[in-house]
Amino acid sequence: MSKQIRNLGVFLVCCYTALFLQVNRLTVFQAKELQNDPRNNRQVVRDFSRPRGTIETVDGVVLAQSVESDDRFKLQRVYPTKDLFAHVTGFFAFQLGSAGVEKTYNDALAGRTLNFSLKELGDLFVDRERVGNVTLSLRNDVQEVAREELAGRNGSVVALDPRNGEILALYSNPSYDPNVLANHDFTAAAAASDELNNNPEKPTRARTYMERKPPGSTFKIVTATAGIEHGGVTADSPSYPVQSEYRAASFGQPIGNFGGGSCGGTLFVILQESCNTAFAQMGVENATALGLTASASDFGFNASVPIDLPGGVRSVWPTDKVANDPPVLAQSSIGQNEVSATPLQMALVAAAVANGGKIMVPHVMREVRDGQQDVVDRFDPEVWTTAMTPDTAELLRQAMISVVTDGTARNLDNGLDGNIVVGGKTGTAQIGNEDSSHAWIIGFAGPEGEPPTVAVAVIVEAQPGVSEQTGGAVAAPIAAAVLKQALTAPARPDAGATATNSSG
Amino acid sequence: MNYASRRTTELGLLVLGSMFVVGAYLLASLPDDSPIPTKVGPFLGITVGLPLAAHVAMRRLAPQADGMLLPLASLLNGLGYVFIVRLDEARDAPRGLAGLQSLWMILGVGAFVVTLMVVRDARKLERYRYTAGLVGLVLLLMPLLPGLGQVIHGSRIWVSIGPVNFQPGEFAKLALAVFFAGYLIEKRELLAINRAFGPFSLPDPKHLGPVLIAWAVALVVMVSQRDLGSSLLFFTLFLVLLWVATERASYLVVGILLFSGGAYFAYQSFGHVRERVELWGGFWALIGPAGEKITQIDQAAFAMADGAWAGRGLGLGTPTNIPVVESDFIYAAIVEELGLFGGAAVLIAFLLMIGAGLRIAQQAASGFERLLATGLTTLLGFQAFIIMAGVVRLLPLTGVTLPFISYGGSSLLANYVLLALLLRISDDIANRQSAQLAAHQLTEVV
Numbered sequence: 025m026s027k028q029i030r031n032l033g034v035f036l037v038c039c040y041t042a043l044f045l046q047v048n049r050l051t052v053f054q055a056k057e058l059q060n061d062p063r064n065n066r067q068v069v070r071d072f073s074r075p076r077g078t079i080e081t082v083d084g085v086v087l088a089q090s091v092e093s094d095d096r097f098k099l100q101r102v103y104p105t106k107d108l109f110a111h112v113t114g115f116f117a118f119q120l121g122s123a124g125v126e127k128t129y130n131d132a133l134a135g136r137t138l139n140f141s142l143k144e145l146g147d148l149f150v151d152r153e154r155v156g157n158v159t160l161s162l163r164n165d166v167q168e169v170a171r172e173e174l175a176g177r178n179g180s181v182v183a184l185d186p187r188n189g190e191i192l193a194l195y196s197n198p199s200y201d202p203n204v205l206a207n208h209d210f211t212a213a214a215a216a217s218d219e220l221n222n223n224p225e226k227p228t229r230a231r232t233y234m235e236r237k238p239p240g241s242t243f244k245i246v247t248a249t250a251g252i253e254h255g256g257v258t259a260d261s262p263s264y265p266v267q268s269e270y271r272a273a274s275f276g277q278p279i280g281n282f283g284g285g286s287c288g289g290t291l292f293v294i295l296q297e298s299c300n301t302a303f304a305q306m307g308v309e310n311a312t313a314l315g316l317t318a319s320a321s322d323f324g325f326n327a328s329v330p331i332d333l334p335g336g337v338r339s340v341w342p343t344d345k346v347a348n349d350p351p352v353l354a355q356s357s358i359g360q361n362e363v364s365a366t367p368l369q370m371a372l373v374a375a376a377v378a379n380g381g382k383i384m385v386p387h388v389m390r391e392v393r394d395g396q397q398d399v400v401d402r403f404d405p406e407v408w409t410t411a412m413t414p415d416t417a418e419l420l421r422q423a424m425i426s427v428v429t430d431g432t433a434r435n436l437d438n439g440l441d442g443n444i445v446v447g448g449k450t451g452t453a454q455i456g457n458e459d460s461s462h463a464w465i466i467g468f469a470g471p472e473g474e475p476p477t478v479a480v481a482v483i484v485e486a487q488p489g490v491s492e493q494t495g496g497a498v499a500a501p502i503a504a505a506v507l508k509q510a511l512t513a514p515a516r517p518d519a520g521a522t523a524t525n526s527s528g
Numbered sequence: 529m530n531y532a533s534r535r536t537t538e539l540g541l542l543v544l545g546s547m548f549v550v551g552a553y554l555l556a557s558l559p560d561d562s563p564i565p566t567k568v569g570p571f572l573g574i575t576v577g578l579p580l581a582a583h584v585a586m587r588r589l590a591p592q593a594d595g596m597l598l599p600l601a602s603l604l605n606g607l608g609y610v611f612i613v614r615l616d617e618a619r620d621a622p623r624g625l626a627g628l629q630s631l632w633m634i635l636g637v638g639a640f641v642v643t644l645m646v647v648r649d650a651r652k653l654e655r656y657r658y659t660a661g662l663v664g665l666v667l668l669l670m671p672l673l674p675g676l677g678q679v680i681h682g683s684r685i686w687v688s689i690g691p692v693n694f695q696p697g698e699f700a701k702l703a704l705a706v707f708f709a710g711y712l713i714e715k716r717e718l719l720a721i722n723r724a725f726g727p728f729s730l731p732d733p734k735h736l737g738p739v740l741i742a743w744a745v746a747l748v749v750m751v752s753q754r755d756l757g758s759s760l761l762f763f764t765l766f767l768v769l770l771w772v773a774t775e776r777a778s779y780l781v782v783g784i785l786l787f788s789g790g791a792y793f794a795y796q797s798f799g800h801v802r803e804r805v806e807l808w809g810g811f812w813a814l815i816g817p818a819g820e821k822i823t824q825i826d827q828a829a830f831a832m833a834d835g836a837w838a839g840r841g842l843g844l845g846t847p848t849n850i851p852v853v854e855s856d857f858i859y860a861a862i863v864e865e866l867g868l869f870g871g872a873a874v875l876i877a878f879l880l881m882i883g884a885g886l887r888i889a890q891q892a893a894s895g896f897e898r899l900l901a902t903g904l905t906t907l908l909g910f911q912a913f914i915i916m917a918g919v920v921r922l923l924p925l926t927g928v929t930l931p932f933i934s935y936g937g938s939s940l941l942a943n944y945v946l947l948a949l950l951l952r953i954s955d956d957i958a959n960r961q962s963a964q965l966a967a968h969q970l971t972e973v974v
Contacts, residue, residue, distance in 0.1 A: 025772055025773070025775065025895070025898055025899075026890055027775070028771055028772040028775055029772060029886055029889050029890055029898070029902055030886075030890075032768060032772065032886065032902065032906065033882065033883070033886045036879075036882050036909045036910070036913070037879065039909075039910075039913045039917070040875050040878065040879050040882075040913065042917075042922060043875055043913065043916055043917060043920060043922060044872055044875055046917075046920045046921070046922045047832070047863060047868060047871045047872065047875075047920055048868060050829055050832040050833055050863070050920055050921075051832050051833065051835050051836050051837065051863060051867060051868040051871070052836065052837065052868060054829075054833065055833040055834075055836055057833075058829050058830055058832075058833035059830070059833050059834070061826075061830065063826065064826075064830040064833075066830055066831075066834055066846060066849065069846060070846075
């Protein structure tokens with residue numbers, strides 16, 4: 025009997041050892057996996073019930089904050105600016121998850137990043153909740169101008185600082201009120217979400233970086249870059265023939281100019297007039313498919329823009345289709361056919377020219393501060409991609425300035441001081457064969473003799489009429505107003521680094 | 529050996545355990561939004577007064593018994609109580625489980641003292657083995673009686689008599705342990721005879737009768753009461769005792785084969801058994817926001833993953849996400865809030881109790897006492913193992929309570945009686961050894 029009782033003991037010890045090992049697995053080795061299980065909402069519940077930092081603009085306007093509520097979560101997330109910054113802040117909701125900055129900087133807002141953990145060690149005996157307050161690089165005043173100028177029309181405005189990638193404005197119509205999704209009445213929140221999702225205009229989608237459209241003639245900056253860098257194009261040669269039609273091959277549709285007109289000439293002239301036939305010819309004969317593909321990808325086409333917001337889409341350059349099809353290449357060279365781009369990408373095209381060819385990583389976060397206003401994290405500017413050489417950039421900068429002084433983008437310096445140098449490029453992208461088009465403009469501005477401090481892209485979607493004037497007439501005044509506001513000093517003096525006081 | 533010092537050890541350990549439990553309660557009540565009100569008076573009475581009362585009874589009724597079992601049981605019981613208070617108060621509509629559990633604890637310690645008083649000599653229980661067997665069988669099958677049996681949470685293991693609901697299975701296992709120990713000691717010679725079947729040496733089929741009866745009863749319990757846990761526990765108890773009594777491992781093999789075969793047959797033939805098995809992941813499958821199924825087992829795993837090394841802290845987790853966490857799943861709540869360390873501490877406490885129980889079994893003088901102590905320890909150790917193994921996804925989930933920790937009157941009462949019986953056997957050993965020593969010394973003097 026003794027032996028059996030001893031063996032029973034050994035068996036039970038084995039059982040308990042197995043239990044111990046399994047508890048190790050669950051609490052330590054599998055813990056991350058279990059916590060990331062999509063059905064596990066414990067982290068969300070915890071985040072939901074604990075203090076959460078604010079999101080503010082650089083000029084001190086509160087975009088998101090947690091206020092006390094008397095329901096089971098004790099705190100309610102509110103968005104005082106409603107639809108104005110919805111696509112930037114996103115929302116923080118219980119069942120619907122989160123979006124925007126609320127999602128990207130969740131750990132910082134909840135005070136859960138490494139920096140906070142280290143600080144917490146020192147706070148062991150102090151009753152203090154660590155939260156992170158996120159300050160964005162966006163400016164409330166510029167954002168407001170963007171919304172005002174779009175005046176309810178579907179479209180997007182992106183403004184950024186080409187020198188460091190800080191986004192100054194990121195607004196698109198239609199927008200939505202994040203408060204309805206963050207509602208603790210989950211039934212109401214779900215109903216609101218369904219209604220937004222069923223809306224064919226998709227108000228929850230940020231058109232600035234989640235939707236792409238054919239960029240039309242604004243893409244000619246990319247074509248010109250490819251022509252200069254891969255096709256030997258200079259300011260003086262070649263001089264493209266003045267013609268009303270360009271045939272890339274014996275087959276396929278010829279390229280015509282808007283309104284059937286004729287145009288041609290050297291780089292500056294054809295850019296000022298936005299000459300389709302000349303740029304189609306440059307694309308096919310000078311830049312070639314290889315060169316254009318190289319330049320497009322140097323600008324970031326076909327790659328995800330590394331912005332610190334979730335859900336962005338990449339812009340498209342049809343590498344495979346243009347390879348052996350000159351007519352498609354001709355159409356693509358003027359930003360039609362299957363070329364499509366987000367407004368953010370097109371703003372980055374302008375920024376590349378403004379910043380000596382380098383595109384900085386675009387970002388909305390400027391810094392994260394803790395409750396004591398100590399900075400715990402800051403976005404360090406870094407280069408995302410190099411689109412062209414500094415020489416090419418300088419040439420194109422001059423060319424784009426001439427488009428404002430002598431070309432289709434004359435409206436881009438409306439209301440701007442004389443000592444501000446502005447460059448731009450308009451675009452009109454026909455929608456199928458309809459008599460309507462997307463009106464585009466991209467551009468940059470800055471004080472004379474200094475690198476431009478603001479780059480901008482504006483699209484107003486589905487405008488009646490198809491002519492090269494559309495972009496200059498519809499989109500340029502919006503961009504001009506945005507540039508003007510962005511060039512004034514922001515309301516808070518400590519944020520002066522991004523803008524230059526033009527009146528001073 | 530100086531058995532007198534055992535009570536001093538016991539008192540010291542009880543004080544240590546009570547300090548831990550009181551500390552745990554205070555910690556759980558500290559957070560700003562703590563669900564626990566700091567009602568210290570009645571709480572101290574329950575967590576300090578009750579163990580001390582049991583200790584005083586031990587000093588009078590079993591002064592030379594093992595000194596570790598009672599402090600370990602009190603510690604586990606106190607820890608369980610803190611968690612039950614914490615879990616119940618955290619609910620939107622507390623069900624007053626804390627108050628009830630303190631009542632069960634008082635009754636449990638009462639039953640402990642009464643058992644020590646009534647059973648003055650464990651060997652005398654051997655006389656009542658057939659009565660115990662009958663009582664055990666009746667209790668086991670009682671929930672099947674129409675009018676008495678209640679189906680709660682899918683299992684028919686409850687009996688209602690007037691206002692009292694209880695699980696007779698918890699008491700049946702004690703009666704059956706007495707019966708098996710007595711019966712097997714009586715028949716061990718006969719049952720130990722092996723016959724050669726070719727290369728194998730197997731028990732004579734003539735003597736397989738009791739095995740078959742136990743097997744049949746286990747299957748009836750499984751199929752009719754849908755209670756896999758009790759069925760498994762009951763059959764394990766029988767097999768272990770049969771093996772220990774006869775010293776024939778072949779019984780283990782035959783028994784395991786029979787049980788597996790029977791369980792498979794039941795699974796194939798009875799829809800509700802199959803359904804129960806398929807719900808092994810937990811009876812309460814919740815439906816998540818995307819329509820996906822989240823079982824109790826999943827919730828328990830999420831809770832334990834949140835616990836990590838040191839736990840979220842008492843009162844700081846959200847264990848009430850797990851349906852009926854205070855009974856079968858209380859171990860998950862402990863691991864969530866006390867972490868791997870706390871979970872390991874509970875395992876060690878159970879292992880120490882198993883060790884103490886088996887030591888008593890080894891030292892017991894009569895075969896009956898040895899078997900009874902083995903059986904009682906098996907019940908305690910194996911029941912704790914199968915429910916914790918179910919909670920941590922080591923084995924399929926079988927709904928039994930975690931001894932001394934889970935909420936529940938029947939379970940607590942039965943386990944305190946079990947503890948008293950073990951301590952009674954331990955005290956007998958010491959008494960006999962003292963008597964022998966005295967006789968020895970007497971002879972020398974003469």
